[in-house]
Amino acid sequence: MNDLRLSLLDNIPSAIAVVHMEGGITYRNRSFDDWFGKGADEWMQRSARTVGGERGWLQTFFLDEKVDHSLDIEFNGRVYRVERIEHRGDRNQVALSFEDVTRQRESEQAKSDFTSMIVHDLRGPLSGIQGTLEFVLSQESARLDSLYEELLREASREAERMMSLINELLDFSKIESGNFDVGSDSVPIAAVLKRSVHSLQTVAGRDNIHLVSGHGIDLPMLTGSEEKLTQAIINLISNSLKFTPSRGVISIGAQVLRDQGGPKSIIITVTDSGMGIAVDDLEKLFEKYKQSKNKSFRGGGGTGLGLYIVKQIVEAHGGHVNIASIQGVGTSMIIDIPVKRAA
Amino acid sequence: MSPPRRNCSWELGTGNLAKTRNWNWKLSKLGTGNSEGPGSIRMGAMASQPAQPPPVYDWAKLVGHSLKQNGAWATYEKLLEARRAYPEDLLLRGYAEIVRNTIVRDLLGSPKGLQSAPKLTPEFLTDFDRFNLTAQEGYLISLIDGRISLDMLLKLTPFDNFTTLFTIAKLQNQRAISMPS
Secondary structure, three states: OHHHHHHHHHHOOOEEEEEEOOOOEEEEOHHHHHHHHHHHHHHHHHHOOEEOOEEOHHHHHHHOOOOOOEEEEEEOOEEEEEEEEEOOOOOOEEEEEEEEOHHHHHHHHHHHHHHHHHHHHHHHHHHHHHHHHHHHHHHOHHHOOHHHHHHHHHHHHHHHHHHHHHHHHHHHHHHHOOOOOOOOEEEEHHHHHHHHHHHHHHHHHHOOOEEEEEOOOOOOEEEEOHHHHHHHHHHHHHHHHHHOOOOOEEEEEEEEEEEOOEEEEEEEEEEEOOOOOOHHHHHHHHOOOOOOOOOOOOOOOOOOOHHHHHHHHHHHOOOEEEEEEEOOOEEEEEEEEEOOOOO | OOOOEEEEEEOOOOOHHHHHOOEEEEEEOOOOOOOOOOOEEEOHHHOOOOOOOOOOOOHHHHHHHHHHHHHHHHHHHHHHHHHHHOOOOHHHHHHHHHHHHHHHHHHHOOOOHHHOOOEEOHHHHHOHHHHOOOHHHHHHHHHOOOOOOHHHHHHHOOOOHHHHHHHHHHHHHOOOEEOOO
């Protein structure tokens, strides 16, 4: 039976190895030998060491208790996804599987580069169109027939919507390429909320929705990116605007959660009086390309990336996003961001 | 001195949910104020008394039923009570915000919307001691004369817009002021 098992392990396409905490390989299947060859022993021992305060990747499989832990690592110019299969009984050893994801990574990178290039190429001409429309509407509206003026305003609104879709795609490609750093600037969150509300006040007014801010000015500073946090709040408000009927209310609130050491975190809420979201859909809303099944009041679909981007921004600031929703009553998006971000 | 303990029950009227479940919670009252605003929530008082784990209730259904059967204000009061018991539960905070938002939407739901001008009720004018107003409510009341619209009140008060509207809705609920129909 034991021979049969070993034979089976030798014939599966993934590389498998049982590795000791200090890097010694106590079992390896045939694929492992084929992929990593003789250099594997030295590589594994190196991965178990801490050099210059930096832990080798192998250590995380012993220190991290998460069962589904996986890691992408490089070896001889190829990328392997390492997953823990087993880690019980003997706590000094771990069974790992290795999958060659080099081609997958290359194709993801190519896709991301392509998206980024296309998006940049689209933004230029679209900015020109927007600028021209704004100029005609601001300078020449007195000379325009009311029908033409309305048509130009509609074109301007659509151009604005297209620009926001393009911007979402650009952010998404940055996130996917791992090129998404929020920095560590001091962010005046009260100003961020004020600016976000101000930038969408016209849109809300046009749709007869009350956009009301409900935060004080004495909020502590956060650490991160002012631009990205503004974008996250704008995304949340824009999302609420889509699903809130005319004469509805969208409120933006912020509260400071304190502990004995002072301000602990800021809780920002964007709450609407829309149609609410079904419980089954709540979890999926922050996944990429996922959209609510609810019909938008403002027409036109989005990329399904807005809330995904919000989640990435908030998590990059060390925070979390939650949703509370009551069908037929409204939805509240709750962001919780620590005042001091963990290193 | 430890805070006084009390029993709190959230009975959901006579609906099916209420028949099948009895939402009785033993809550320790952690604060005394009922006012909700953009201020700070101090967690220090919790230090000697570990926070209870958040309950695993279906808040959406619970709050939705309560809104239908007890109205927005009663639901809001219960949510505040629950929030004091489970201060770390962010979802509860979200549900409280939804109810607050509903209250403000109802206030603005009249045909005149922000152009409505609230006025003081005869009840308030003859028996104002009964109302036990906070400083913020007192300040707002002092501006209300039946001519100043909600829109103008938002410009005149130093508070943020949502707090102002919510406080006006609260005063209306307490029958200190009335809105023209």
